[in-house]
Amino acid sequence: MAILTANKLSRVYGGKRSVPTWALRDASLTVNEGEFIGVMGPSGSGKTTLLNLLAAIDTPTSGTVEIDGVDISTLSDRDLAIFRRRKLGFVFQDYNLLHTLSIQENIVLPLVLDRVSPAAIQSRLSEVAHQLGIQYILEKRVFQVSGGEQQRAAIARAIIHRPALILADEPTGNLDSKSSAGVMKALRDLSDRWGATILMVTHDAFAASFCERILFIRDGRIHSQIHRLGSRESFYEDILSSLRAQGGDGLDASQDKHQ
Amino acid sequence: MTLRRISISNVKGMGRKYAAFFASSVLAVLVFYLLASFVMHPDVVNGYVSQAERVRQGLLISQYIIVIFTFFFVLYSSSAFIRARKKEFGLLTLLGATKAQMSRMIVTEHILIGLSGVAVGLGLGVPLSKLMLNAMSKMLGVTSPIRFIVVIPAVLWTSGLFLLLFVFIGTITTLQISPRKVVRLLREHQRPKVFPRYSRWVAILSLLLIGGGCGTAWFVDGRTLVPAMLPVTAVVSLGTFLFFAQASVGILMYLKKKTTFLYRNLNLLTISDLIFRMKENARVLAAVAVLSACVITATGTIYTAEATFLQDVARAHPQALTFAARGETAPETIASRVREILREDSIEVTEEIVLEGLVTPSQAENGTLLIPETNFNKWAESSGAQRLSLEENEAAYLVPMVGEPNGETVPMEVVYGGETYTINTRTWPFPRTNYLSSMNRLMVVDDTLFESLAKGAADGDLAVFAGYEFDNWRDSLDAIKRIRSLLEAEHLLGLRSRVESYEGRKQMTALTAMIGLFVTVLFFIASGSMLYFRLFSEIEEDREKYGIMEKLGVSRHDIGTVVSRQLLVFFFAPIAVGSVHCGFAMKSLSNVLRMMHWPFLGVFRFALAAIAGFSVIQVVYFLAARRAYIREVFREAAA
Ligand SMILES: Nc1ncnc2c1ncn2[C@@H]1O[C@H](COP(=O)(O)OP(=O)(O)OP(=O)(O)O)[C@@H](O)[C@H]1O
Numbered sequence: 049m050a051i052l053t054a055n056k057l058s059r060v061y062g063g064k065r066s067v068p069t070w071a072l073r074d075a076s077l078t079v080n081e082g083e084f085i086g087v088m089g090p091s092g093s094g095k096t097t098l099l100n101l102l103a104a105i106d107t108p109t110s111g112t113v114e115i116d117g118v119d120i121s122t123l124s125d126r127d128l129a130i131f132r133r134r135k136l137g138f139v140f141q142d143y144n145l146l147h148t149l150s151i152q153e154n155i156v157l158p159l160v161l162d163r164v165s166p167a168a169i170q171s172r173l174s175e176v177a178h179q180l181g182i183q184y185i186l187e188k189r190v191f192q193v194s195g196g197e198q199q200r201a202a203i204a205r206a207i208i209h210r211p212a213l214i215l216a217d218e219p220t221g222n223l224d225s226k227s228s229a230g231v232m233k234a235l236r237d238l239s240d241r242w243g244a245t246i247l248m249v250t251h252d253a254f255a256a257s258f259c260e261r262i263l264f265i266r267d268g269r270i271h272s273q274i275h276r277l278g279s280r281e282s283f284y285e286d287i288l289s290s291l292r293a294q295g296g297d298g299l300d301a302s303q304d305k306h307q
Numbered sequence: 308m309t310l311r312r313i314s315i316s317n318v319k320g321m322g323r324k325y326a327a328f329f330a331s332s333v334l335a336v337l338v339f340y341l342l343a344s345f346v347m348h349p350d351v352v353n354g355y356v357s358q359a360e361r362v363r364q365g366l367l368i369s370q371y372i373i374v375i376f377t378f379f380f381v382l383y384s385s386s387a388f389i390r391a392r393k394k395e396f397g398l399l400t401l402l403g404a405t406k407a408q409m410s411r412m413i414v415t416e417h418i419l420i421g422l423s424g425v426a427v428g429l430g431l432g433v434p435l436s437k438l439m440l441n442a443m444s445k446m447l448g449v450t451s452p453i454r455f456i457v458v459i460p461a462v463l464w465t466s467g468l469f470l471l472l473f474v475f476i477g478t479i480t481t482l483q484i485s486p487r488k489v490v491r492l493l494r495e496h497q498r499p500k501v502f503p504r505y506s507r508w509v510a511i512l513s514l515l516l517i518g519g520g521c522g523t524a525w526f527v528d529g530r531t532l533v534p535a536m537l538p539v540t541a542v543v544s545l546g547t548f549l550f551f552a553q554a555s556v557g558i559l560m561y562l563k564k565k566t567t568f569l570y571r572n573l574n575l576l577t578i579s580d581l582i583f584r585m586k587e588n589a590r591v592l593a594a595v596a597v598l599s600a601c602v603i604t605a606t607g608t609i610y611t612a613e614a615t616f617l618q619d620v621a622r623a624h625p626q627a628l629t630f631a632a633r634g635e636t637a638p639e640t641i642a643s644r645v646r647e648i649l650r651e652d653s654i655e656v657t658e659e660i661v662l663e664g665l666v667t668p669s670q671a672e673n674g675t676l677l678i679p680e681t682n683f684n685k686w687a688e689s690s691g692a693q694r695l696s697l698e699e700n701e702a703a704y705l706v707p708m709v710g711e712p713n714g715e716t717v718p719m720e721v722v723y724g725g726e727t728y729t730i731n732t733r734t735w736p737f738p739r740t741n742y743l744s745s746m747n748r749l750m751v752v753d754d755t756l757f758e759s760l761a762k763g764a765a766d767g768d769l770a771v772f773a774g775y776e777f778d779n780w781r782d783s784l785d786a787i788k789r790i791r792s793l794l795e796a797e798h799l800l801g802l803r804s805r806v807e808s809y810e811g812r813k814q815m816t817a818l819t820a821m822i823g824l825f826v827t828v829l830f831f832i833a834s835g836s837m838l839y840f841r842l843f844s845e846i847e848e849d850r851e852k853y854g855i856m857e858k859l860g861v862s863r864h865d866i867g868t869v870v871s872r873q874l875l876v877f878f879f880a881p882i883a884v885g886s887v888h889c890g891f892a893m894k895s896l897s898n899v900l901r902m903m904h905w906p907f908l909g910v911f912r913f914a915l916a917a918i919a920g921f922s923v924i925q926v927v928y929f930l931a932a933r934r935a936y937i938r939e940v941f942r943e944a945a946a
């Protein structure tokens with residue numbers, strides 16, 4: 049069943065005084081409940097733009113986004129807030145942690161906003177912290193931890209409330225293969241155990257191999273996709289060969305380290 | 308964990324940014340309580356302290372000013388904070404915070420700051436109010452000092468008012484965030500900076516406006532001051548804004564073009580950044596410049612007024628004591644009693660004139676005082692004035708003016724003892740009669756006429772009219788009181804003394820000066836804080852920028868130098884411009900006071916004192932801001 053539908057989404061930046069940039073052109077996609085989807089494409093191809101539109105962070109120049117059959121542009125402020133708080137988890141490419149709060153406070157923010165009881169918050173916190181291997185930095189301030197640790201904290205914040213839909217922008221961009229595997233397993237777990245729907249942007253074929261379907265995006269258009277049929281390892285090979293077929297665009301320099 | 312806890316963490320995490328805001332709020336609370344503790348003091352309210360009423364009025368007005376001031380100050384600071392935190396609110400929105408939740412968070416933060424500000428302000432204010440009450444008692448000259456107590460109504464008013472203020476402003480501030488514009492909120496900090504547009508014509512216009520306004524101020528005089536004041540202020544304010552928005556950019560762009568200058572030292576880094584900083588902060592800088600010009604001018608004017616006050620008193624009272632009385636006692640006896648009283652208080656009389664005269668009922672309320680010519684000339688001689696020589700059947704009206712007598716005479720009728728005398732009268736300028744003439748008309752008649760009038764006079768119509776001068780007149784208040792009660796038995800016609808009028812006005816000027824000082828200091832501190840906030844509201848971007856510079860090999864020391872230079876311009880350009888404006892305003896003032904012999908420099912020196920005071924505060928702010936800013940910029944770069 050479709051949880052998310054995008055119809056002919058376009059987003060044009062600039063205009064009037066500067067030359068307009070078509071960051072996204074007529075992108076349409078349907079995401080079924082519980083699907084784990086990867087989005088790949090060269091830098092500047094419009095991946096972040098697509099994610100922003102799906103999360104209602106940004107408004108499309110044209111086209112609509114429907115979640116559970118409801119056009120999100122028609123939601124009231126309150127319903128939009130409730131949707132974001134209960135159903136959505138978003139991981140930014142540049143983390144966006146609040147510097148005034150500790151790592152722990154950053155992570156629990158969605159639960160606090162939803163007035164979850166302190167005991168429940170605590171158990172959820174230790175669970176995700178353990179999954180992502182960041183128990184030892186919880187008390188620290190944002191500027192006291194490394195980029196990879198910040199990234200994992202941002203992921204923890206996006207999944208702590210077990211959202212039904214997770215939109216992640218290069219969640220493993222700054223991680224070594226071990227941490228990266230930890231993150232991917234946590235996402236996989238969310239999808240398998242809780243039926244979460246995940247849409248993840250990545251440049252890393254290894255991370256992408258955890259997905260069930262990969263969308264390839266170029267110049268603002270979704271131009272092809274591949275499905276996972278067999279094992280993760282064979283899917284990894286499929287992804288690499290697709291990328292090669294597209295001329296190596298979007299290939300991560302680190303692709304070979306996982307082989 | 309609750310939202311409230313998060314709010315508290317947030318305030319703690321932004322400690323440095325909040326520091327100046329907090330300190331200024333504490334100061335406002337403190338000053339407000341000090342004034343309120345006097346205004347609402349039971350002794351004052353119940354009227355146990357004489358003369359406190361007028362003072363109360365003055366203090367009430369300054370309290371209103373403080374509240375209005377604090378309102379705008381807190382409003383401005385809060386919106387500066389919110390702007391700096393757009394990203395945070397964008398993120399919270401994305402995490403599903405409702406507008407109500409964020410509003411509650413902002414209001415909680417304001418309450419936290421308000422509560423602690425009130426607590427600290429009162430904590431300091433209560434002990435300090437003891438000093439304040441002592442000072443007030445001294446200034447008002449009350450015999451027993453006003454009791455030191457914690458004035459409960461003042462505490463309640465202060466805390467109630469300021470908490471309300473913070474909650475109200477917190478609520479207003481929440482209007483700045485909209486849940487629909489997440490992207491804009493998130494990108495606020497990385498919004499591409501457009502290079503400032505600059506128009507040479509607007510820059511020239513700004514200089515013309517300022518020049519025109521100041522030129523007008525230079526030539527204004529007592530007659531044109533009032534109609535010119537508002538338009539000139541408006542024109543100069545507009546000019547100043549355009550100056551900071553355009554001309555400053557123009558100057559910097561010009562400097563940028565001169566490569567010999569640009570590539571020397573660290574000028575490239577300093578100037579290219581400063582262009583943005585000036586343009587973005589033009590409104591604040593112009594506001595500080597214009598307001599500081601106003602405040603410095605007001606301070607200068609108050610102190611000039613205080614300084615001219617002694618002159619005014621001396622002019623209004625050419626003699627330290629003058630009186631007129633009529634009764635049975637002989638003038639010599641009265642004079643010797645007065646001298647005795649003065650001697651008791653060891654007051655050295657340097658000039659004494661005792662004149663006999665005759666009171667005739669006439670148009671003037673207390674009758675006309677007739678003085679024989681010989682008596683008058685004695686007085687005139689002793690005070691170095693021109694002698695009078697009258698023809699027969701001639702008289703002179705003494706008028707309290709400086710000038711040359713003219714020879715014209717007018718026949719006037721004097722009625723006394725049932726008879727009417729027609730006398731040729733002329734006016735005779737004689738400044739020393741200054742005050743008495745307002746209650747008695749003074750007429751000098753020739754000796755023979757006086758004699759014939761006095762012969763048949765009733766005892767009660769004979770009057771004594773005396774003037775004294777003494778050097779230590781400031782100590783004569785007590786003696787004057789005793790003289791007054793002595794003369795009251797003698798049917799006192801009138802008594803005026805320099806010391807009484809001096810004392811009466813001394814309180815008012817001292818008070819005005821004190822209130823002026825309060826408000827001025829408060830303003831300077833507030834404006835310093837505003838600049839400080841502006842600086843810190845951009846620190847996220849600056850941190851990134853300086854981090855990059857450091858990676859490119861610019862040493863921390865050099866970055867420090869660049870920052871210092873920029874801050875120097877930022878903090879001192881407004882005072883410099885404000886001082887120039889003030890100079891012209893002071894010129895206007897000295898034009899108006901010219902008849903009172905106040906040259907430009909004499910007037911300007913008070914403004915200079917205010918400028919010096921402002922500069923000191925600004926230096927403190929500059930140093931504090933630089934230290935905190937550099938530390939904050941490098942804090943993350945180090946991690
Ligand atoms: N705020 C903006 N204003 C103007 N153009 C923008 C803006 N944001 C993105 N663009 C442009 O839109 C295009 C798509 O950007 P987007 O951030 O979606 O790329 P991306 O696929 O996420 O790239 P990357 O892999 O590097 O993150 C780019 O050409 C970019 O330059």
Ligand SMILES: [Mg+2]
Pocket residue numbers: 095096097141217
């Ligand atoms: Mg991107």
